[in-house]
Structure formats: C-alpha cells, structure tokens
Amino acid sequence: xxxxxxxxxxxxxxxxxxxxxxxxxxxxxxxxxxxKQDSKKFLKIMFSYNNKELIINETVPNRFxxxxxxxxxxxxxxxxxxxxxxxxxxxxxSPKGQxxxxxxxxxxxxxxxx
Amino acid sequence: xxxxxxxxxxxxxxxxxSLELGCNYSYGGxxxxxxxxxxxxxxxxxxLKYFSGDPLVKGIKGFEAEFIKSKFSFNLRxxxxxxxxxxxxxxxxxxxxxxxxLIFGQGTELSVKP
Numbered sequence: 192x193x194x195x196x197x198x199x200x201x202x203x204x205x206x207x208x209x210x211x212x213x214x215x216x217x218x219x220x221x222x223x224x225x226x227k228q229d230s231k232k233f234l235k236i237m238f239s240y241n242n243k244e245l246i247i248n249e250t251v252p253n254r255f256x257x258x259x260x261x262x263x264x265x266x267x268x269x270x271x272x273x274x275x276x277x278x279x280x281x282x283x284x285s286p287k288g289q290x291x292x293x294x295x296x297x298x299x300x301x302x303x304x305x
Numbered sequence: 306x307x308x309x310x311x312x313x314x315x316x317x318x319x320x321x322x323s324l325e326l327g328c329n330y331s332y333g334g335x336x337x338x339x340x341x342x343x344x345x346x347x348x349x350x351x352x353l354k355y356f357s358g359d360p361l362v363k364g365i366k367g368f369e370a371e372f373i374k375s376k377f378s379f380n381l382r383x384x385x386x387x388x389x390x391x392x393x394x395x396x397x398x399x400x401x402x403x404x405x406x407l408i409f410g411q412g413t414e415l416s417v418k419p
Contacts, residue, residue: 224407231411232343232393232411232412232414233409233411233412234349234395234409234412235409236406236407236408239406247406281348281349283407293337293339293351293354293399293407294349294351294407295351296341296348296349296350297348298347298348299348
C-alpha cells in the first residue's frame, strides 16, 4: 500500500490550460503539504492543510489553488498554466500539525508546460 | 526568516570513500533536523532525524549525523559509500516558530564512482 500517492505521475500540457494534481494519504495523518521542486532541485513549500484547514500559504500565484475535501486528500489545481510552472510537485503528510516527526512524501508529479 | 544551507552542491567520490555533507541552519530557537535522500527519479525518503538527546543520530543505510548546537550544524556522514548511494541529499529543519513548515537546504548531489 502506497502511503502518500499522487496522480498523475507525469503531466504534459500546453500553456494556458488548467490542470489538477491529486494527492491521497492512508497514514491517518492530520497535515498535508504541497512542495514544488524546481529544475535546480530546490524544494519550496507552497501550502499546508491541517485537517482540511489551510495553515500555510506561501507566496504562490493565485493561479494555484489547493483543495482539501477531507484530511486524507489534498488536491492542487492550477489555472492558466505558464512555462515557469514546469517542475516536480510533491505532496507530503505528517502526523501532527507541527510536522515534528518529519514528513512522508509522495512520488511526485512531473509537470511540463509546453 | 530561518534558513538551511548545504555547503556542497556536487560531491564526487569513489566507492569505499568516506562521506561528510555539510548542513547549517540559521538560529531560530528550538529546531528539529532531518536528512532526506532522493534517488534518481524517486521521491524523498527520510534518512534520519534529530529532535533532542544524543547529538549523534544513526539512520538507515549506515548513515549518521551529528548535531553541533554551537555551530548550528547537522552534518551527514557515512564511513564507506557505495555506488548505490548516488543520489541527491537534502538537509531540512523544522523551526518551532514557523508553524510546522519544513525548510530544505539546496541539496547536495552525490555521485559515487564504482
């Protein structure tokens, strides 16, 4: 059983399109996160939800909108995709709101905008 | 804002050589520290973590790290690397006053030559 699963694994789309990435965790964790890994492998947090409530919202364009229907799911919707959005997006979860036990990461979604 | 920095961008070693990857974090009060590994094309996996107590932490795959509070450092070590250790290594810190946000260093690419 995959602990944190993301779909799709690969996503190639044209500029201007709208796309969604889904994430699900079966660990019973309360907190979920979205990270963006750029071409230089740098990881930067985008959002965090604790039991469906948004708790971290970094400086991310409004085109990115997270949605958490329940504490096991955190989806990421991106409007009007731009070339600069090309990256690997990682979902993660942690058992407590403070993430003190570290995060469990999904396998990533490689988004390519052409 | 608190930050994490890794000294080496790319390290190249021969098999059986010893490894030490540097990691420093900015002062921010209580901090939890982590090392993650990302094998090519894969997600991040937790190698080890430090919360408190013994500053020498042992992790999986023969890795260990030493927390030196006076130097704000958490260097990763392995006495003898293998070709299979080729990967990207990320140091990360969780500052308690940052609301559970895990902050990553820039990553160090390790290449082990057989």
